[in-house]
Amino acid sequence: MDLRLPPSVHVLERNWLSSNNVLLIGPGDTALIDSGYVTHASQTLALVRHVLGARPLDRLLNTHLHSDHCGGNAALQAAYGCHTAIPALDADKVARWDDDALSFRATGQQCPRFGFDGVLAPGDVLRLGGLRWQVLAAPGHDPHALLIFCAEEGVLVSGDALWQDGFGVIFPELAGEPGFDEVGATLELIDSLAPRVVIPGHGPVFGDVDAALERARQRLDYLAADPARNARNAVKVLVKFLLLERGKIALATLPGLLAAIPLIERVRSAMLGMDADELGEWAATALVRAGAARIEGEHLLDV
Secondary structure, three states: OOOOOOOOEEEEOOOOOOOOEEEEEOOOOEEEEOOOOHHHHHHHHHHHHHHHOOOOOOEEEOOOOOHHHHOOHHHHHHHHOOEEEEEHHHHHHHHHOOOOOOHHHHHOOOOOOOOOOEEEOOOOEEEEOOEEEEEEEOOOOOOOOEEEEEOOOOEEEEEOOOEOOEOOOOHHHHOOOOOHHHHHHHHHHHHHHOOOEEEEOOOOOEOOHHHHHHHHHHHHHHHHOOHHHHHHHHHHHHHHHHHHHHOEEEHHHHHHHHHOOHHHHHHHHHHHOOOHHHHHHHHHHHHHHOOOEEEEOOEEEEO
């Protein structure tokens, strides 16, 4: 399997709290796609500086504006003064820094305020790392998410639209908006592109795209057959995110913590039919059963 990337493309693989960062070093300028989570901002800066050396970071782009993909924007802007481009349909929310419209408060996550200098829209063509890249719409996980594709090299930066084993939470469905069909259409688009290699938002670079698409379609069918499955998955993912960020959570505080997160509270009351204590107990048990957490004394711990 050919996983070779062009010499100008450098993947900084992170963990599941921060997204992967894609650093593109061209003869004229440098660019970074996605910036990780805020608590890892110093690590992001160190990784970028290690690869760039004395060169500046000229451009910063985001595939979508979830906190684990744009939480380092402010730090990179402060360090480099880099030109920043975000998805066009999110521009007004960022300009106003609308906490209700942006996803950070709704998911109980952090993101320092950042600005932007330009926007990215489907149909745009970019020159990054000396290569030609197309910007394509990838709704589903996030309605305004984007793919960035280099047809010449067969390299796809997929964000959270496709991982080696699935895709990101289908958040629109949790807000009463369509998402399942959009994920399906995005998977079809990726299939039509026939990428040779995919750089996902999380996890390793991979090349067996047909197998990944088949797993993703099976996952989509499973979730769409019962929307409560998507809701339960979202709760598990958001609690795991909190554990990644904090390391541990007192079990006694978990119901109140979840009740204070607007998206989880909406899912609990509208889709899952549990009270706050039941949801807290269910989430802890589900994460332990999945091997994503453990209980030690009175605390839920990340593993």
